[in-house]
Each structure stands twice: as structure tokens, then as C-alpha cells.
Amino acid sequence: MKTLELPQTDLTAADVVVGLMRINDMSDEDIRSLYAASRDAGVTMFDHAAVYGGWHGCEERFGGAVTLSAAERAEIQLQTKVGIRPTADSAYFDFSYEHILSSVEESLEALRTDYIDVLLLHRPDALVEPDEVAKAFDELHAAGKVHHFGVSNHTPGQVELLKKSVRQPLAFNQVQLSITHANVITQGLTANMAAVDQSVDRDNDILNYSRLNDVTLQAWSPFQKGFFDGVFLGDREQYADLNDVLEEVASAHGVTPTGIAVAWITRHPAHFQVVLGTTNPQRVRDSAAGSDVELSREEWYRILEAAGHLVP
Numbered sequence: 001m002k003t004l005e006l007p008q009t010d011l012t013a014a015d016v017v018v019g020l021m022r023i024n025d026m027s028d029e030d031i032r033s034l035y036a037a038s039r040d041a042g043v044t045m046f047d048h049a050a051v052y053g054g055w056h057g058c059e060e061r062f063g064g065a066v067t068l069s070a071a072e073r074a075e076i077q078l079q080t081k082v083g084i085r086p087t088a089d090s091a092y093f094d095f096s097y098e099h100i101l102s103s104v105e106e107s108l109e110a111l112r113t114d115y116i117d118v119l120l121l122h123r124p125d126a127l128v129e130p131d132e133v134a135k136a137f138d139e140l141h142a143a144g145k146v147h148h149f150g151v152s153n154h155t156p157g158q159v160e161l162l163k164k165s166v167r168q169p170l171a172f173n174q175v176q177l178s179i180t181h182a183n184v185i186t187q188g189l190t191a192n193m194a195a196v197d198q199s200v201d202r203d204n205d206i207l208n209y210s211r212l213n214d215v216t217l218q219a220w221s222p223f224q225k226g227f228f229d230g231v232f233l234g235d236r237e238q239y240a241d242l243n244d245v246l247e248e249v250a251s252a253h254g255v256t257p258t259g260i261a262v263a264w265i266t267r268h269p270a271h272f273q274v275v276l277g278t279t280n281p282q283r284v285r286d287s288a289a290g291s292d293v294e295l296s297r298e299e300w301y302r303i304l305e306a307a308g309h310l311v312p
Contacts, residue, residue, distance in 0.1 A: 001042030001291040007214035008169035017045040017275045024053030028065035037281030041288035049081035059110035081122035093125035100136035119146045130165035156209035177219035179307045186309045218273045245306040259290025267295045
């Protein structure tokens with residue numbers, strides 16, 4: 001699997017990340033098997049969030065199931081997210097100084113670790129006070145409890161607002177991206193084309209802003225059709241042409257369509273990390289194999305068009 005030297009950090013990590021938002025109902029043995037398969041495949045980074053699995057539930061399950069020696073802990077990166085607070089029937093966002101500190105302390109306890117490698121602000125908080133975020137980040141960084149920081153689903157303007165106060169680099173932005181949910185990439189192909197929906201800039205040009213500012217983009221839901229609409233892999237009712245092309249290209253490269261879905265993202269020169277949401281060890285292995293595939297330009301654009309995107 002390819003590894004990346006992540007800009008604005010001292011981290012070298014695999015370009016496939018295993019997200020652990022769905023492990024809450026797994027047995028400890030199955031969690032350990034997923035972790036072992038991920039490590040054997042070359043995965044180094046594991047993604048959490050305070051809100052996954054109930055309040056710190058998935059972090060607690062991981063920390064309880066996977067015992068990390070000091071040497072093993074140094075070889076991996078644990079990433080978690082802060083800022084979504086669940087209620088009985090909904091949720092709200094909270095980037096206050098007090099909440100960031102308390103949530104990180106609870107994450108450290110649940111994960112049974114002394115430090116978090118990467119902390120992300122989990123979706124934008126409309127009521128954010130950048131000075132409060134900066135105060136929390138300063139204390140966490142000075143105490144060695146968080147080494148690196150970033151955001152999730154933030155626009156360039158929201159990042160710039162935070163940067164007015166936050167002193168640490170905001171080195172990551174986790175955004176939704178798959179072959180079929182690809183506006184982050186495809187909007188630029190049809191810029192200035194009136195009446196073409198693909199031309200609408202829905203994210204204030206996150207892609208080019210991130211490349212210009214050395215922000216690592218992490219692609220979540222890499223197999224989803226849209227916003228939690230199910231996966232496009234194997235969906236021949238809606239994406240028959242895409243699946244035909246994926247199977248053909250996969251056969252040519254000796255991997256699975258899952259691997260090609262990953263390779264399509266990692267082929268982009270922005271050097272995305274791909275965040276998996278699977279609990280299936282074989283899908284992790286298939287995804288890791290895709291990391292080593294270098295798609296040609298013709299293959300990449302052919303997949304893009306097969307997914308229904310316009311290449312003018």
C-alpha cells in the first residue's frame with residue numbers, strides 16, 4: 001500500500017484509513033480481527049469520532065478490544081473528531097473551549113492512549129468562536145494530548161476563519177467523495193457551463209484550496225452512491241455501466257472493483273486518503289490492493305464518465 005508524507009505534520013501514513021464508526025455491535029474478537037487484517041494490509045491510521053456508537057462508544061470498544069504495546073502505538077495514527085453532541089432525538093454542534101477539552105479527555109480515556117495523533121472538528125459549528133477553538137487547541141497541543149489538528153466538511157472560508165486564531169496547522173479536511181458523489185472533483189471540469197448542474201460550486205473549491213495550502217483531503221464514504229444512499233458497487237439497476245467498467249478495469253489490474261473504486265480516488269494528484277467505513281476484513285484487503293494500482297488517464301476518465309459525470 002502507498003504511504004504519504006502528510007504535509008504540515010511529521011506523519012507518514014498509508015493512503016487508506018480504516019474508519020471505525022460501525023464497530024459498536026461487533027465482538028471484541030471481530031474488532032481485533034478487523035484491526036489485524038488492516039495492519040497486515042498496511043493500514044496505519046484509524047478514524048474515530050466522539051459521536052460514533054453512542055457517546056464515545058466505538059472508541060471505548062476499540063480501546064477495550066485492541067491492546068496496543070508502546071511500539072505498536074508508535075506505528076499507528078489514531079484520529080478522532082469532536083464537536084457533534086447528541087441529544088435524545090437529534091444533535092447539535094459545539095466547538096466551545098469547554099466541550100473540546102472534555103470530549104478529548106473522554107476520547108483519550110476510551111481509546112486507552114496518552115495522545116491523539118489527529119483531532120478533527122467534526123462538521124462546521126455555525127456558532128463557532130475561533131478564539132475558543134484556539135485556546136483549546138493550544139492547551140491540548142502544549143500538554144502533548146493532541147499532536148495534529150484539522151477539520152471535517154469545512155469550506156475554505158470556514159477554515160480561513162479558524163486560522164485567524166488557531167496557531168497550529170489545520171492539516172486535514174475530511175470530505176465526502178466517491179466515484180458517484182464526486183462534485184469535489186467534477187465541478188471544476190464544467191466550470192462556467194450554464195445550466196449544467198455539475199458546474200455548480202457546492203463547496204467553495206475545497207479541492208484547489210486544499211492543494212494550494214497543503215491540506216490533506218480525506219475521502220469518506222468512498223463507495224456510497226450519494227449521501228448514505230447505499231453503495232454503487234454491484235448496483236446494476238442504477239449503475240450498470242459503471243460496474244461493467246469497474247469489473248473490466250479491475251480484471252486488467254488483477255484487483256477487485258472495490259480496489260478500483262479506491263484507486264480512482266488515490267490516482268488524483270491531490271493525494272487523498274481514503275477513509276473506509278467497512279467492518280469486513282476482506283474489503284479492507286481489497287481496498288489496500290487498490291492503493292497500489294496506478295490508473296491511466298484514459299481509465300480514470302472512462303470510469304468518471306461511466307458514473308454519469310460530464311466530460312465536456
